[in-house]
Amino acid sequence: MTKKILIVAGDGIGPEVMGEAERVLGWYKQKRGFDVTVEHELVGGCCYDKHGVAVTDATIEKAKAADAVFLGAVGGPKWDNVPYEGRPEAGLLRLRKDLELFANLRPALCFAALADASSLKREIVEGLDIMIVRELTGGVYFGEPKEITDLGNGERRGVDTQVYTTHEIRRIAEVAFDLARKRGNRVMSVEKRNVMKTGVLWYEEVAKLHAEKFADVKLDNMLADNCAMQLVRNPKQFDVIVTDNLFGDVLSDIASMLTGSLGMLPSASLGAKDANGKANAMYEPVHGSAPDIAGTGAANPIASILSLAMALRYTFDRGACADLLEKAVDAVLANGLRTGDIMQPGMTKVGTVAMGDAILKE
Amino acid sequence: MTKKILIVAGDGIGPEVMGEAERVLGWYKQKRGFDVTVEHELVGGCCYDKHGVAVTDATIEKAKAADAVFLGAVGGPKWDNVPYEGRPEAGLLRLRKDLELFANLRPALCFAALADASSLKREIVEGLDIMIVRELTGGVYFGEPKEITDLGNGERRGVDTQVYTTHEIRRIAEVAFDLARKRGNRVMSVEKRNVMKTGVLWYEEVAKLHAEKFADVKLDNMLADNCAMQLVRNPKQFDVIVTDNLFGDVLSDIASMLTGSLGMLPSASLGAKDANGKANAMYEPVHGSAPDIAGTGAANPIASILSLAMALRYTFDRGACADLLEKAVDAVLANGLRTGDIMQPGMTKVGTVAMGDAILKE
Ligand SMILES: CC(C)[C@H](C(=O)O)[C@@H](O)C(=O)O
Ligand SMILES: CC(C)[C@H](C(=O)O)[C@@H](O)C(=O)O
Numbered sequence: 001m002t003k004k005i006l007i008v009a010g011d012g013i014g015p016e017v018m019g020e021a022e023r024v025l026g027w028y029k030q031k032r033g034f035d036v037t038v039e040h041e042l043v044g045g046c047c048y049d050k051h052g053v054a055v056t057d058a059t060i061e062k063a064k065a066a067d068a069v070f071l072g073a074v075g076g077p078k079w080d081n082v083p084y085e086g087r088p089e090a091g092l093l094r095l096r097k098d099l100e101l102f103a104n105l106r107p108a109l110c111f112a113a114l115a116d117a118s119s120l121k122r123e124i125v126e127g128l129d130i131m132i133v134r135e136l137t138g139g140v141y142f143g144e145p146k147e148i149t150d151l152g153n154g155e156r157r158g159v160d161t162q163v164y165t166t167h168e169i170r171r172i173a174e175v176a177f178d179l180a181r182k183r184g185n186r187v188m189s190v191e192k193r194n195v196m197k198t199g200v201l202w203y204e205e206v207a208k209l210h211a212e213k214f215a216d217v218k219l220d221n222m223l224a225d226n227c228a229m230q231l232v233r234n235p236k237q238f239d240v241i242v243t244d245n246l247f248g249d250v251l252s253d254i255a256s257m258l259t260g261s262l263g264m265l266p267s268a269s270l271g272a273k274d275a276n277g278k279a280n281a282m283y284e285p286v287h288g289s290a291p292d293i294a295g296t297g298a299a300n301p302i303a304s305i306l307s308l309a310m311a312l313r314y315t316f317d318r319g320a321c322a323d324l325l326e327k328a329v330d331a332v333l334a335n336g337l338r339t340g341d342i343m344q345p346g347m348t349k350v351g352t353v354a355m356g357d358a359i360l361k362e
Numbered sequence: 363m364t365k366k367i368l369i370v371a372g373d374g375i376g377p378e379v380m381g382e383a384e385r386v387l388g389w390y391k392q393k394r395g396f397d398v399t400v401e402h403e404l405v406g407g408c409c410y411d412k413h414g415v416a417v418t419d420a421t422i423e424k425a426k427a428a429d430a431v432f433l434g435a436v437g438g439p440k441w442d443n444v445p446y447e448g449r450p451e452a453g454l455l456r457l458r459k460d461l462e463l464f465a466n467l468r469p470a471l472c473f474a475a476l477a478d479a480s481s482l483k484r485e486i487v488e489g490l491d492i493m494i495v496r497e498l499t500g501g502v503y504f505g506e507p508k509e510i511t512d513l514g515n516g517e518r519r520g521v522d523t524q525v526y527t528t529h530e531i532r533r534i535a536e537v538a539f540d541l542a543r544k545r546g547n548r549v550m551s552v553e554k555r556n557v558m559k560t561g562v563l564w565y566e567e568v569a570k571l572h573a574e575k576f577a578d579v580k581l582d583n584m585l586a587d588n589c590a591m592q593l594v595r596n597p598k599q600f601d602v603i604v605t606d607n608l609f610g611d612v613l614s615d616i617a618s619m620l621t622g623s624l625g626m627l628p629s630a631s632l633g634a635k636d637a638n639g640k641a642n643a644m645y646e647p648v649h650g651s652a653p654d655i656a657g658t659g660a661a662n663p664i665a666s667i668l669s670l671a672m673a674l675r676y677t678f679d680r681g682a683c684a685d686l687l688e689k690a691v692d693a694v695l696a697n698g699l700r701t702g703d704i705m706q707p708g709m710t711k712v713g714t715v716a717m718g719d720a721i722l723k724e
Contacts, residue, residue, distance in 0.1 A: 075556075089556040119486045119595055140502075140524065146559050151527070158563035160524040162502065166517045192608075194437075194451040197508050201520035225615040232594060232619040233481050246554075250612060253587040257594040 003036040003316060006066040008043040008059070008095075011088060012289025013299035013352075014072025020301035020356030021070060021308045024325065027360055028312075032321055039066075043095065044074030044088035044289075054091030060098050068315045069095065069282040070307065073289035096136050099280040101269035102168065103175045104136040104248065105310070106286060108235075108255035111264060113333040117342055118260030124235065125258050131183060131240045132255055133176040134248025136269055138168045139198070141245045164198045164244065169205040171272065176242035177214040184239035186218040190227045190247055202244065224251070231255055252286070262287050263300030263341040264329075266307035268314055281315045283307040293340075297351040300339035302329055305359060328362035365398040365678060368428040370405040370421070370457075373450060374651025375661035375714075376434025382663035382718030383432060383670045386687065389722055390674075394683055401428075405457065406436030406450035406651075416453030422460050430677045431457065431644040432669065435651035458498050461642040463631035464530065465537045466496040466610065467672070468648060470597075470617035473626060475695040479704055480622030482594070487620050492600045493545060494617055495538040496610025498631055500530045501560070503607045526560045526606065531567040533634065538604035539576040546601035548580040552589045552609055564606065586613070593617055614648070624649050625662030625703040626691075628669035630676050643677045645669040655702075659713040662701035664691055667721060690724035 005025070009018040028034040041059040048054050054074070063069045074088040084090075095101070110118065110128035118125045143161030151157055173189070180187045189206045193199035203221055210219045222230065224247045230237060231254045243251060256265050265287070271280035285303030293299055306329060313322040337358050338347040350358070367387070371380035390396040403409075403421040410416050416436070425431045436450040446452075457463070472480065472490035480487045505523030513519055535551070542549045551568045555561035565583055572581045584592065586609045592599060593616045605613060618627045627649070633642035647665030655661055668691060675684040699720050700709040712720070 084559075084562060087556060093557070119482050121481060121483055124481045140522075141557050143521070148559050148563050155528045156563055156567075157525065157527045158558075158560035159505070160558045160560050162522040162524070163519065165513070165519045192611075194449060195455070195503050196520075196522045197446075197510050198520035198522050200446060201510050201518055205518075225611045228590065228612045229615045229619045229624075232616055247612075249554075249587045250590045250609075253591045254594055254616065257591040262591075 001035070004066045005036055005038045005068050005070060006062050007038060007040050007070045009040070009072040010044040010074040010289065011046055011076050012073055012291045012294040014044075014074070014289055016294070016297065016299050016352050017285060017301040017304040018070060018072040020352060021304040023356055024305050024308055024360060028321060034316070034318070034321070043071065043091040045076055045079040047091055048079060048082060048086050048088065052086065054086055054088050055094050060094065063095055063099055063282075064280065067278070067281070068311045069099075070304075070311070071095070071282055071284040072304065073285065073287065075289050076291035076294075078291070093141065095282060096269060097142060099282065100137055100271045101280060101282055102135060102137040102272070103172055103270045104134040105179070105268045105270065106132040106134060106252040106256070106265070108132060108252070108259055108265065110259045111261055111330070111333060114259070114261045114264070114342055116260070117344060118258055120232070120258055125260070128235055128259060130235060130238045130255055131179055132248060132252040133172065133179065133240060133242040134252055135168065135172040135244050136248075138164055139245035162196070162198050162246070164201055166201070166205050169202050170209050173206045173209050173242055175270070176240050177210070177217050180217045180240040185216070186220070186239035188227070188238055188241045189219065189221050190224050190241055190243040190251065191221070192224045192247075194223060198244070206242070227251060228254060231258065256286050261342055263339065264302045264306065266303050266310050268307070268310045270314065279315070281311065283311045297353065298340045299352045300341050301352050301356050305329065305356070328359050331362045332358045363397070366428045367398055367400050367430050367432060368424050369400060369402050369432045371402070371434040372406040372436040372651065373408055373438050374435055374653045374656040376406075376436070376651055378656070378659065378661050378714050379647060379663040379666040380432060380434040382714060383666040385718055386667050386670055386722060390683060396678070396680070396683070405433065405453040407438055407441040409453055410441060410444060410448050410450065414448065416448055416450050417456050422456065425457055425461055425644075426642065429640070429643070430673045431461070432666075432673070433457070433644055433646040434666065435647065435649065437651050438653035438656075440653070455503065457644060458631060459504060461644065462499055462633045463642060463644055464497060464499045464634070465534055465632045466498040467541070467630040467632065468494040468496060468614040468618070468627070470494060470614070470621050470627065472621045473623055473692070473695060475692075476621070476623045476626070476704055478622070479706060480620055482620055487597065487622070490597055490621060492597060492617055493541055493602045494610060494614040495534065495541065495602060495604040496614055497530065497534040497606050498610075500526055501607035524558070524560050524608070526563055528563070528567050531564050532571050535568045535571050535604055537632070538602050539572070539579050542579050542602040547578070548582070548601035550589070550600055550603045551581065551583050552586050552603055552605035552613065553583070554586045554609075556585060560606070568604070589613060590616060593620065618648050623704055625701065626664045626668065628665050628672050630669070630672045632676065641677070643673065645673045659715065660702045661714050662703050663714050663718050667691065667718070690721050693724045694720045
């Protein structure tokens with residue numbers, strides 16, 4: 001059956017890096033009989049400019065109907081002063097929420113060829129392979145009340161609300177435990193239960209689920225501030241980390257920075273399977289829209305291309321195709337090709353399209 | 363006039379490291395005519411064991427009456443299963459809240475002698491000197507509702523509330539701008555305004571205060587996830603960072619880890635000045651209670667001793683005494699003395715008391 005992909009390339013370097021991912025997708029259509037139709041829509045600042053909102057209802061419907069959504073990146077200084085509801089990030093957040101993409105998988109891999117590019121010492125990061133599982137549709141991102149009220153006398157009051165329920169915690173922990181079984185079989189659950197009641201609930205529900213269904217997986221718990229420290233001190237102690245939306249945002253950015261290759265890291269955001277076994281899914285690079293280099297052809301397309309590999313693996317059940325693509329990326333790096341963000345002495349500097357070409361050739 | 367200090371040494375290594383700080387304090391009494399009386403009280407797990415609460419009302423009153431409180435550390439696995447309200451951290455949080463210690467100053471300094479102890483490359487951290495100003499009495503730590511409710515059917519719901527008002531944001535930003543003027547004259551204000559309304563309020567109020575009173579200081583803004591990344595990528599770009607309670611917790615722990623010398627870093631928590639010019643103040647090491655080495659005489663007392671230096675500077679207006687103490691610590695390190703946590707090849711390993719001795723001698 002023909003699969004449907006919706007590409008929302010977004011702002012900044014989004015269209016450039018997505019262009020390369022789409023070329024690679026084209027290769028799989030031609031050479032591997034991957035039967036897929038592709039549509040394009042706007043999301044983020046570009047959508048706000050055209051429609052006055054960061055994502056339209058029609059795009060949300062298309063995204064729901066698609067087997068996978070590929071997102072480039074959203075945002076940029078151009079939209080710094082648009083109203084809160086119209087800011088580019090609102091489009092991304094609505095996609096996550098409306099598609100119920102509660103499980104955000106962010107691998108932090110240190111590519112052998114790039115171990116020296118990290119600000120950390122080589123021995124600390126070499127061989128690093130962490131999977132961060134971030135809850136993506138709950139917590140302080142979406143809880144109500146979320147408002148600013150005027151108290152008079154020039155005083156205002158801002159409120160955000162962090163909410164988690166048993167159900168939300170169990171389903172994300174389940175994803176983490178399942179993934180751990182296919183990896184190092186260890187899960188580190190991260191919260192701040194010494195200060196937050198949601199942290200207490202998180203801790204208790206994860207422990208309960210573990211005892212019920214995943215006693216074979218090693219489970220440990222860590223406070224979020226300590227986890228941030230440990231990621232810097234000795235990141236290789238971790239296998240799978242599972243945490244809430246806000247801590248996941250910060251911790252996964254730390255983890256990606258350790259690898260020295262932010263421009264290389266993909267992510268998957270997954271929903272629950274419906275009765276027909278279909279799950280909503282969105283794939284996107286971890287990096288942002290990099291407005292400073294947008295349009296110059298210098299952006300690194302590897303994160304987008306590896307996001308396609310994640311899609312092949314998680315949505316389209318084509319593990320062999322995903323392996324092939326990941327090997328092609330490894331080979332291109334081993335051959336010394338580098339975009340500007342990962343450039344090292346003695347290597348060959350190439351642009352977005354040339355990097356895409358090289359990967360296609362492999 | 364005789365000054366009053368209250369020492370709450372707390373749990374784990376707290377009493378050991380505080381013992382050394384107190385010996386150094388004794389030196390200042392004898393040799394520098396520092397006129398001060400010292401009392402001791404319990405806080406944390408040790409207080410829970412004796413009184414069933416993590417801090418008593420009487421101790422809170424004494425803390426309010428004191429010119430400065432010195433805290434060692436609280437917590438440990440022994441109290442993992444005490445009720446939420448009685449956990450050791452509750453004592454610390456109540457001290458912060460009842461004394462209105464809204465401004466937490468956490469310097470992250472890379473000591474020249476220890477630049478190689480960091481997991482980051484030497485060139486990334488050498489000479490690092492950041493001051494993190496963390497809001498300490500607001501945000502998600504104290505906002506209401508903060509509760510777990512039973513929804514029936516095995517479902518529970520946890521809530522924490524992040525609240526900030528104009529007044530709270532202005533007073534902490536004011537501290538940051540004031541400090542910046544005495545340092546590199548640059549402030550980085552950190553929030554997550556693309557997701558949180560408190561972040562929007564924070565951003566706007568800091569900008570307003572800046573325009574009104576601190577236009578001479580360079581102000582920049584950064585999202586919290588990006589700040590966490592930038593601390594790992596290139597920490598020397600920062601001078602003063604000002605942020606909320608929760609982000610401050612995580613970011614200051616990252617910053618301290620960069621220095622490779624968590625056991626060396628002091629902190630100050632300050633309240634507003636009252637009509638007589640007195641401000642509540644609490645000084646404590648950034649490190650925790652390290653239950654694994656408690657009682658072995660191996661703990662590093664330098665963070666506690668440098669907390670005394672901060673007290674001499676910020677509460678007792680004895681800058682010269684503080685300088686002297688900081689120089690003594692530098693000299694001891696230059697002489698090659700190290701406790702276990704900062705031990706390096708070729709150096710001389712010493713215990714808590716011997717380190718205190720050496721600093722006293724200098
Ligand atoms: C763009 C922003 C809303 C988003 C987030 O905070 O989740 C980003 O930082 C991310 O991690 O995907
Ligand atoms: C012990 C804990 C409550 C505390 C906090 O979260 O503030 C600690 O992590 C700190 O940073 O002082």
